[in-house]
Amino acid sequence: DQQVKQNSPSLSVQEGRISILNCDYTNSMFDYFLWYKKYPAEGPTFLISISSIKDKNEDGRFTVFLNKSAKHLSLHIVPSQPGDSAVYFCAVISSGSARQLTFGSGTQLTVLP
Amino acid sequence: GAGVSQSPRYKVAKRGQDVALRCDPISGHVSLFWYQQALGQGPEFLTYFQNEAQLDKSGLPSDRFFAERPEGSVSTLKIQRTQQEDSAVYLCASSSAQGGYTFGSGTRLTVV
DSSP: OOSEEOOOSEEEEETTSOEEEEEEESOTTEEEEEEEEEOTTSOOEEEEEEETTOSEEEETTEEEEEETTTTEEEEEESSOOGGGOEEEEEEEEETTSOSOEEEOOOEEEEEEO | OOSOEEEOSEEEEOTTOOEEEEEEOOTTOOEEEEEEEOTTSOOEEEEEEETTEEEEOTTOOSTTEEEEOTTSSOEEEEESSOOGGGOEEEEEEEEOSSSOOEEOOOEEEEEO
16 A cells, blocks of 8 residues: 555656656645655655645756646656666654654656757 | 665575575664565555564565564664566665665565
8 A cells, every 4th residue: 555656666767857757646735745866875865855735846857837726746857867767755744743754665767868 | 874784785595595684774764664665566555663672564575585673773674475477676675763765775586
């Protein structure tokens, strides 16, 4: 019973184009939605988040969209750069939890020069 | 320190051996979390400390797994009688009271 699903294990995008990473969740009680980026042999690093009361949050080249009715989260990266190549995890925090994160299985993004 | 430090970076254990994984959180961070990341999967929650108190250990997969944080700083995750399914990257993260997580680079455990 995966609460957070990333159905695309990999994505390849040309440099300069838009990367769109998707995430679906099952529980409408989640408070915060986050995206983490992970390079090989390193821990995940926080990228961007969105509260459940918003539908969009933007930070430079990164924008996260939240569609609560569809229980769907997406991360847009534009323009994509080769240094963006990494595994991207979406994660959620439940209301009332000890702020533990529940992660999706990740999407490997490859940005081709 | 500047970040969350985990040691060792890599550990190979023979099946049945006990292992201990160490996490040095960011100084002053109250909360400390352990996660297990199997190959091709996202990190999965194991346990949570607030200072020295272990407030949630619901993610520990069996009673062979034990974690402690006796002085509210350094934490150790111990796995007794390791089995092949314990092979994974073990990630530690710490956070301040209202801050975000900072993850360490993890310990890659391989049980042979």
